[in-house]
Amino acid sequence: MIEVKNLQYTYPGSRKPALQGLDFSVERGEVFGFLGPSGAGKSTAQKILYKVLKDFQGSVLVEGKDLQLWGQSYFTRIGVGFELPNHYLKLTGRENMQLFASFYSGVTLKNIEELFAMVQLEDAIDKTVETYSKGMKMRLNFIRAVQHDPEILFFDEPTAGLDPVNANNIRTLIQDLQKSGKTIFITTHSMHTADELCDRVSFIVNGKLAATDTPEKLKSQYGKDAVHVLLQNGSERDFKLEDLGANEQFISFLKEGEVKKIHTLEASLEEVFIRVTGETLRA
């Protein structure tokens, strides 16, 4: 669906390139993610893909066609969920949606009320956006991105600034979009979002990609296939997962005392990220 080769970009007036040669692809129907710390270049890469930043180097093909050759019809095929809320504050939620809806032609627009209900904003639909909280505005961002039912979706930090319940809700909605066949490219610095949503994830640091794979593979490469057991009396041991039920030593260790903690030793995506890139996600 999207194929990117040796993508480089330097902001006008800036010395340091923001992107230093990215190679990646997003397959049809997949959720692909960029995981990386602040300033890594996640938004920059997306801005190039949704044609706001021009003058990049390298090649970008979308559905086999050079990005530069796509005309205005590209914008009916894509939906963009921006990183920060951007709405007319003096207009209501409904007015905001209707205004932007009116620019699309030849597509079936989704029902506005259903969209607001989908993100639990039905009570706010006729209130001016200046009365919305940040999380409410971000949910409005989300439904604006999908209202023209685009094939390809870009979500820049879709769960940032949301409380856990709403973040979870957005993750579910993105999964629903995937089920309906959409191709989705998200950026995030939340390993949780990347882990839960992405079919494949690329680690991005300082404008370079460090590793690209499924979250499971990345985690298994760096974690241990083992459980860690800690007893109340303070003694602790690790046991291989393989044939754990038949492991006599494991069974007898459990009988030695009251179990305080027991957990698998798979690496979290964040730990993998640190191992691979030498950087933390919070930077």
Next chain:
Amino acid sequence: MKLKHLNGIVNLALTDFKLIFRDPSLRSFLLLPIILFVFVLWLLPMWVDQYDFLVPYLPVFLIVAVVENTQMFCFISSMVLIDEKETQVTKVYGVLPLTAPQYILSRLLIPFLFTVLLNVVLIALQPFYPISWWENLLIAVLAGMVVPVYVLAMNSYVSNRMQGMIYVKAFNMLVLLPIAAFFVPQGWKGVFAILPTHWLFQSIDAVVDGSDPALIFSIGFSFMIFLTAYFARLFMSRHFV
């Protein structure tokens, strides 16, 4: 412009009026033309009757009224667009199936036409000089072009409302400054030729004076068209990022 965008563009124009009416500071600017009409059609004739010494300054009063008529939408449209940039709504327009020239046209066509209309009516109703309908139209259109030049230039340099307020003062100065050409010795007049509104002012003066305005109009229109094109390009390269 393709018909399929008409829906969006009409919607956008209507939205602009909603935005103007819901913002007290923008709304109050809608009163400016009313004040100008009261001034030109009622106060000024009264004063001129009473005070003879004002008569030589009549062209200047008329010029100020015409150019101030443009300031309503110069201010309103500038502020609407600055607000849009400050709240990053512009980014949404960057990913809509709408080209930048279409966006500019949809935001500025109605303010331009409305401004032209205001001046056509003002010039037709002013009781001081007989001005032919085509001279009226030329003056009104030339004056109307101040709006896109002003708004596009303003939005090419300004990124937030605070900055906007400062630039508005500076721009208003620049717009009015060529009035001074009427008060300086003849040799100094040329200094103001670098300001676009100078040619508007001089063309109005030529028309009321009965001299041939053709050359001045030509320079004025060329200058305005050049500036519109120049700032439109600058604006497009900066506004949506």
